[in-house]
Amino acid sequence: MCWELFKVFFRIGAFTIGGGLAMLPVIEREVVERKKWLTKEVFTDILAVTQTMPGVIAVNMAVAVGYKVRGTKGSLVSVLGAVCAPFFSILALAIFFQNFRDNPVVERIFMGMRPVVVALIAVPVITTMRSIGLTYATGLIALAATILIWLLGVSPVWVILVAGLGGYIWYRIETNRKRRRGL
Amino acid sequence: MIYLELFYTFFKIGLFCFGGGYAMLSLIQDEVVHHNGWLTMESFSDIVAVSQMTPGPIAINTATYVGYTASGGNVLGSIMATLALIIPSVVMMSIVIRAYKKFSQNKAFQGIFSGIRPVVAGLIAAAVLNMATPENFVDYRSYLLFSASFLAAYFYRVHPILLMVLGGFAGYLMY
Numbered sequence A: 001m002c003w004e005l006f007k008v009f010f011r012i013g014a015f016t017i018g019g020g021l022a023m024l025p026v027i028e029r030e031v032v033e034r035k036k037w038l039t040k041e042v043f044t045d046i047l048a049v050t051q052t053m054p055g056v057i058a059v060n061m062a063v064a065v066g067y068k069v070r071g072t073k074g075s076l077v078s079v080l081g082a083v084c085a086p087f088f089s090i091l092a093l094a095i096f097f098q099n100f101r102d103n104p105v106v107e108r109i110f111m112g113m114r115p116v117v118v119a120l121i122a123v124p125v126i127t128t129m130r131s132i133g134l135t136y137a138t139g140l141i142a143l144a145a146t147i148l149i150w151l152l153g154v155s156p157v158w159v160i161l162v163a164g165l166g167g168y169i170w171y172r173i174e175t176n177r178k179r180r181r182g183l
Numbered sequence B: 001m002i003y004l005e006l007f008y009t010f011f012k013i014g015l016f017c018f019g020g021g022y023a024m025l026s027l028i029q030d031e032v033v034h035h036n037g038w039l040t041m042e043s044f045s046d047i048v049a050v051s052q053m054t055p056g057p058i059a060i061n062t063a064t065y066v067g068y069t070a071s072g073g074n075v076l077g078s079i080m081a082t083l084a085l086i087i088p089s090v091v092m093m094s095i096v097i098r099a100y101k102k103f104s105q106n107k108a109f110q111g112i113f114s115g116i117r118p119v120v121a122g123l124i125a126a127a128v129l130n131m132a133t134p135e136n137f138v139d140y141r142s143y144l145l146f147s148a149s150f151l152a153a154y155f156y157r158v159h160p161i162l163l164m165v166l167g168g169f170a171g172y173l174m175y
Helices: A002-015 A020-034 A040-052 A057-100 A104-132 A136-150 A156-180 B002-016 B021-035 B041-051 B058-070 B075-097 B100-105 B107-131 B140-155 B160-174
Strands: none
Touching: A002 A020, A002 A057, A020 A040, A020 A057, A040 A057, A040 B075, A040 B100, A040 B107, A057 B041, A057 B058, A057 B075, A104 A136, A104 B021, A104 B041, A104 B107, A104 B140, A104 B160, A136 A156, A136 B107, A156 B002, A156 B021, A156 B107, B002 B021, B002 B058, B002 B075, B021 B041, B021 B058, B021 B107, B041 B058, B041 B107, B058 B075, B075 B100, B140 B160
């Protein structure tokens, strides 16, 4: 079973290109539909938890699914499987890239790719805002975070800590208000 | 000692990144480019570009790459950085998964995350603006490539890999 887990997560790590979020539907297909290790319901619950936890989402998913299937050993094996392919492919690239870096043809190719990459990251700014719902409050919070990090050079760590604390305080205020109304 | 610095830095990134992939970029930039100077913003962009076309999460790719280059070309650096990045995830998820039902319904936890969610958009926006440097945008052609690929990705959902290949090809022809 552990070998099976390793194989599945290795495949997920090796064949999902373009980051962690792209891996989620692939993980679901493998784990729920093909292997039937987890029910759709359990998978959805786990997914909700992994997305509120810090860290690489694909790794979080590997820990969670591995644990559900085969306990602690299962989660370690799954993480190892998921990390293997990205690790070795980038390592190989890092070793070879040193020799290619100053190649003028490679430099021209990268000159074309750099603005494209910035555009590809600009897209999720909008899609993220749309998925949480753009209101004055969320818009202002997002804008404040942008300015703090980009213009004022504040570490994102502080911004995240303050945002989490703010969210918690807001939750306490809301529950107190509901309690006072006798709900 | 470089290995400890790599471990400490990527442990911090693993501990404080919420919202996955793109949201981590500003944290990685802050630590790797601004704070430690292990990469220029230009080579950081190159790694993100390569990450779009190679398997695996961007954070793992960056950790492996930076671990190798910052340690002067040592595989041990890659291992340290990648391990440090995933240790917080593995430890915390291992604890949380034992009581995931409680966690998925825990209101206080949802409160914390509801504060972080709008910030995630800001984190990504800051990463974009940080990458809008003269090295990444050399002339008007860069702006043209940026606009065209933004429109293609947002409105026509053109696949990122295809856009990267087209961008690379355009760069080869134009420069």
